[in-house]
Amino acid sequence: MNPWEATFRTQSWGRYPAEHVVRFVARTFGQAPDRAAVRLLDLGSGPGASTWFMAREGFSVSAIDGSPTAIAQLGERLAAEHLVADARVGDLATLPWPDATFDGVVDNAALYCNPLATCHRILEEVHRVLKPGGALLSANFTERTWGYGLGQMVERNGFADVGEGPLAHKGFALFFDRPIVDALYARFADRAVERLAWTLDREQHEIEMWIVQARKASR
Helix, strand or coil, rough: HHHHHHHHHCCCCCEEEHHHHHHHHHHHCCCCCHCCCCCCCEEECCCHHHHHHHCCCCCEEEECCCCCCCCHHHHHHHCCCCCCCCCEEEECCCHHHHCCEEEEEEEECCCCHHCCHHHHHHHHHHHHHHEEEEEEEEEEEEECCCCCEEEEEEEEEEEEEECCCCCCCCCECCCCCCHHHHHHHHCEEEEEEEEEEEEEEECCCCEEEEEEEEECCCC
């Protein structure tokens, strides 16, 4: 079984959106005169905390995840609150939407579950489905995150069977260093790269994420 499918079946996961997602959506789209006309994609949605938030805010939201359980949980949550989203089970590297569909895409720690070559394909798809001028938020773990190097190395910065930390027992994990970040998002314009870090267990362990905001160049 896919380790994330097992996680979603056995754990309560991701009920509320991350602060950087809320900030990105509010600052980028909050002043839209007609929020229903703004189309947003939650990439690797899991049970859909970001989807739920964006739908509650009145945007037209789509979501995709590889886990049928996660998408089913998302559907149940939306139905219980009389919210609507186009939520699909699918492959992030083959997005099922036409070119230039979305005004914005949110990736809150979805890319890191994939090998680097697949991350490049996923971002090519993200670029394709964004409208010209469309905005991207992408947040993924740095190589300074607890768990780096504690599994079986599959590729540079990529490990299977990470034994400790927030990514433990969840299959493959790619930890991003700055050269990876610069290469992955090179096609996008107006790139802004920040780092977000916090500690656990009385500062014994550190979690750090790259927070990347960028846009598809306008025609």
